[in-house]
Amino acid sequence: MDFNDSPEEAAYREKARAWLVENAAAHRVEHGEPKPTTPEHMAAAKAWQARKAAAGYACITWPAAIGGGGGTPIQSVIFSQEEAKAGVSYGYFTIGLGMCVPTVMAFGDDATKQRFVSPAVKGEEIWCQLFSEPAGGSDVAALRTRAVRDGDGPDADWVINGQKVWTTGAHYCDYGIVLVRTDPDVPKHKGLTMFWIDMRDPAVECRPIHQMSGGRDFNEVYFTDLRVKDSQRLGAVGDGWKVALVTLMNERLAVGGSAGPDYRQVMELARGLPGVNGPALKDQAFRENLADWYVNSQGLKFTRFRTMTALSRGQTPGPESSIGKIISANQLQDLANTAVEALGEYGILTDPSLAPMEAAFQQSLMWAPGLRIAGGTDEILKNIIAERVLGLPGDVRADKDVAFKDMPTGR
Amino acid sequence: MDFDYSDDQKFLKDEARKFLAARCPSSVVRGVLDDPAKSYDAGLWRAVAEQGWLGAAIPEAHGGLGLGRVELCAIAEELGRAVAPIPFASTVYVLAEAVMAHGTEAQKAAILPRIAAGELIGCLATSEGPGVITPSALQAKVEGGKLTGVKIPVTDGDAADMALVLANEGGRPGLFLVDLRAGGVKVDTLESLDPTRGVARLTFDGAVADRLGEAGQGFALAQAILDRAAVLLAFEQLGGADRCLEMAREYALGRYAFGRVIAGYQAIKHKLADMYVKNEVARSNAYYAAWALNVDAPELPTAAAAARIAASDAFWFASKESVQVHGGMGFTWDVDCHLYYRRSRQLSLVAGSPKLWKERLVSELEKKNAA
Ligand SMILES: Cc1cc2nc3c(=O)[nH]c(=O)nc-3n(C[C@H](O)[C@H](O)[C@H](O)COP(=O)(O)OP(=O)(O)OC[C@H]3O[C@@H](n4cnc5c(N)ncnc54)[C@H](O)[C@@H]3O)c2cc1C
Numbered sequence: 001m002d003f004n005d006s007p008e009e010a011a012y013r014e015k016a017r018a019w020l021v022e023n024a025a026a027h028r029v030e031h032g033e034p035k036p037t038t039p040e041h042m043a044a045a046k047a048w049q050a051r052k053a054a055a056g057y058a059c060i061t062w063p064a065a066i067g068g069g070g071g072t073p074i075q076s077v078i079f080s081q082e083e084a085k086a087g088v089s090y091g092y093f094t095i096g097l098g099m100c101v102p103t104v105m106a107f108g109d110d111a112t113k114q115r116f117v118s119p120a121v122k123g124e125e126i127w128c129q130l131f132s133e134p135a136g137g138s139d140v141a142a143l144r145t146r147a148v149r150d151g152d153g154p155d156a157d158w159v160i161n162g163q164k165v166w167t168t169g170a171h172y173c174d175y176g177i178v179l180v181r182t183d184p185d186v187p188k189h190k191g192l193t194m195f196w197i198d199m200r201d202p203a204v205e206c207r208p209i210h211q212m213s214g215g216r217d218f219n220e221v222y223f224t225d226l227r228v229k230d231s232q233r234l235g236a237v238g239d240g241w242k243v244a245l246v247t248l249m250n251e252r253l254a255v256g257g258s259a260g261p262d263y264r265q266v267m268e269l270a271r272g273l274p275g276v277n278g279p280a281l282k283d284q285a286f287r288e289n290l291a292d293w294y295v296n297s298q299g300l301k302f303t304r305f306r307t308m309t310a311l312s313r314g315q316t317p318g319p320e321s322s323i324g325k326i327i328s329a330n331q332l333q334d335l336a337n338t339a340v341e342a343l344g345e346y347g348i349l350t351d352p353s354l355a356p357m358e359a360a361f362q363q364s365l366m367w368a369p370g371l372r373i374a375g376g377t378d379e380i381l382k383n384i385i386a387e388r389v390l391g392l393p394g395d396v397r398a399d400k401d402v403a404f405k406d407m408p409t410g411r
Numbered sequence: 412m413d414f415d416y417s418d419d420q421k422f423l424k425d426e427a428r429k430f431l432a433a434r435c436p437s438s439v440v441r442g443v444l445d446d447p448a449k450s451y452d453a454g455l456w457r458a459v460a461e462q463g464w465l466g467a468a469i470p471e472a473h474g475g476l477g478l479g480r481v482e483l484c485a486i487a488e489e490l491g492r493a494v495a496p497i498p499f500a501s502t503v504y505v506l507a508e509a510v511m512a513h514g515t516e517a518q519k520a521a522i523l524p525r526i527a528a529g530e531l532i533g534c535l536a537t538s539e540g541p542g543v544i545t546p547s548a549l550q551a552k553v554e555g556g557k558l559t560g561v562k563i564p565v566t567d568g569d570a571a572d573m574a575l576v577l578a579n580e581g582g583r584p585g586l587f588l589v590d591l592r593a594g595g596v597k598v599d600t601l602e603s604l605d606p607t608r609g610v611a612r613l614t615f616d617g618a619v620a621d622r623l624g625e626a627g628q629g630f631a632l633a634q635a636i637l638d639r640a641a642v643l644l645a646f647e648q649l650g651g652a653d654r655c656l657e658m659a660r661e662y663a664l665g666r667y668a669f670g671r672v673i674a675g676y677q678a679i680k681h682k683l684a685d686m687y688v689k690n691e692v693a694r695s696n697a698y699y700a701a702w703a704l705n706v707d708a709p710e711l712p713t714a715a716a717a718a719r720i721a722a723s724d725a726f727w728f729a730s731k732e733s734v735q736v737h738g739g740m741g742f743t744w745d746v747d748c749h750l751y752y753r754r755s756r757q758l759s760l761v762a763g764s765p766k767l768w769k770e771r772l773v774s775e776l777e778k779k780n781a782a
Pocket of ligand 1: 095129130131132136369371375377395
């Protein structure tokens with residue numbers, strides 16, 4: 001039990017910190033959720049990503065030959081910690097570099113990798129993940145967007161028609177990976193294929209969705225006769241599910257940490273607020289909640305330390321990291337709600353100039369529901385823990401062995 | 412970052428698990444449960460002494476093994492898994508830790524070697540009735556080195572040779588070491604929620620009392636002692652919670668209902684996933700507290716409180732939901748679920764309820780936050 005970095009880790013942290021001190025200040029821009037996806041914010045993020053890439057701090061675990069840092073997972077964690085402290089972590093690249101580009105690296109041909117990996121690392125091109133559809137979110141494999149071949153040759157193009165939804169960043173992304181149905185006559189998992197696509201193609205139409213949190217981070221995306229080359233295929237025809245699993249596995253590692261106020265801020269708020277008997281901080285019910293959040297957030301922090309320990313011992317963290325999002329998303333929602341309630345009627349105010357902490361509690365209250373859904377709902381994550389960590393059987397599958405076209409859909 | 416047991420500690424823990432599997436199957440626990448005359452298993456106690464566990468953290472100079480507190484935590488975790496029916500916590504986490512942290516050289520020399528050798532059982536006597544004990548309500552008192560008063564309930568009080576007693580001295584609270592075999596003490600065994608651990612009423616009438624630590628500091632001292640004990644108890648609770656999850660999992664994988672194993676039903680799967688999440692939160696907090704205890708960090712009070720709250724929550728949830736997963740079988744005397752359900756209550760109350768610890772935690776955070 002030792003929280004200190006090993007000598008090598010400490011040296012890396014020192015170097016990273018010094019570099020951040022030198023470089024970060026020029027790239028700091030206000031951020032939060034809803035994300036201010038203004039051109040200036042995006043430009044700042046891209047410039048920062050480029051600077052990191054040049055210094056070997058982007059995609060730290062990837063080989064230097066493809067633009068990565070040639071480092072270890074623990075170095076990557078250390079850098080992220082320091083980067084967050086320096087106030088320069090941007091969300092734009094998480095999905096692309098965390099999920100899409102690794103999928104391209106695993107399944108693309110050499111020319112594709114040559115073309116895309118390095119620009120993505122440098123932040124020149126941003127990627128989105130087009131999986132979810134109105135008919136398939138948790139059950140992604142129920143998706144209906146079709147790709148059919150135009151012609152007979154082995155290199156014949158594909159034509160895609162259909163709709164995706166909740167696609168984060170689609171409106172500012174350059175490329176995307178898309179999962180589509182290529183064979184409706186076989187059970188749902190067997191008829192899928194993955195492609196990369198150009199988001200600027202006129203056959204791709206993006207309609208931003210107004211979120212309950214007020215932001216417009218995600219989109220509906222429509223494909224009308226979108227023509228893609230067979231060389232844009234990632235993995236074999238009909239093997240899309242296997243490819244998607246690789247993406248989703250990476251997703252569980254990439255999503256997780258929740259930004260937002262923690263127990264310290266709620267405590268600070270309650271200290272100055274009038275409660276039932278003196279300051280709200282003296283309210284017994286409030287104190288018990290506060291204790292529970294402290295215990296949970298420490299639990300989460302130290303669980304990350306345990307993951308880091310596994311990484312520094314050369315082990316790979318498994319599906320148990322699913323607990324992180326379950327705890328943090330629920331906690332953010334509860335904590336924000338209690339803080340807002342403690343404000344009394346005033347708690348309904350969201351004007352940043354009037355509300356404590358620039359209305360960060362109100363923002364979190366409205367953002368937390370999304371956090372409990374994105375990247376796997378609480379329920380799906382519990383299934384993952386039950387099945388993959390505890391080894392319990394999978395749910396009953398009403399659609400198993402049924403051709404997709406005969407599957408019950410509810411509409 | 413090295414935030415886990417070391418290989419040596421893991422080895423010790425594995426050995427402890429094997430040892431307890433052989434020496435403390437549930438038949439041993441039930442031997443104490445079913446026999447009102449037994450307050451602990453004397454054979455297991457001797458065996459544990461022979462393993463050196465009673466003196467694991469006691470310095471070699473005082474007859475112990477001189478290991479660290481993390482090693483003791485690893486042992487505690489396994490004792491908790493096995494719901495071991497022995498006065499280990501009272502003797503080792505409370506008495507030995509108290510004497511090591513606050514005793515004079517003479518007290519250390521007199522007490523620690525006997526603990527390490529398995530010749531002296533300890534207990535903590537603070538409570539005097541229902542509710543929380545406060546300085547103004549404290550009745551037991553010491554005059555001219557002699558203790559009078561009643562302490563109820565005292566966990567392991569019927570087996571103990573020595574009690575650590577909270578009592579007034581000249582109007583100020585103090586902590587006293589009392590030799591229960593030296594006269595002036597009446598011991599009545601009482602019935603409790605968890606009969607695998609003895610509980611007694613101790614009536615003192617002129618028993619010789621030897622002060623531990625400074626005069627008038629009894630409450631602060633008791634709290635410091637409970638901070639240390641809380642960390643070790645949290646590991647027992649964690650071990651118990653883990654075992655509950657395992658038992659529930661095994662049962663769910665073998666029990667059929669409506670043509671399928673119940674482990675395939677999501678209400679059951681999610682219950683087990685919730686147990687897992689709570690256990691991991693408890694484990695992470697417990698590890699941090701183990702570190703704080705081991706190096707005597709200033710963070711110990713907050714770390715101990717967080718570990719205790721998380722572990723109490725995890726064990727309570729796991730023990731009650733494990734009964735639920737076992738259905739009617741879970742409600743029978745014959746299935747082990749109730750051993751854990753009982754122990755979860757015993758461990759949650761024995762060093763102050765989680766509510767008290769939450770209050771303590773927030774007070775500590777207030778202090779830290781104000782500074
Ligand atoms: C902020 C945000 C960003 C997102 N970004 C992207 C993105 O970039 N790309 C992308 O492809 N998608 C994205 N999504 C979509 C997201 O992946 C899905 O919303 C999510 O997987 C849930 O699917 P759904 O919305 O269809 O809900 P459903 O699957 O319809 O679920 C409805 C309810 O049923 C429950 N449920 C479903 N199946 C089960 C089951 N087997 N057992 C128990 N309960 C079940 C769910 O837990 C939920 O409570 C995003 C979503 C959000 C909120």
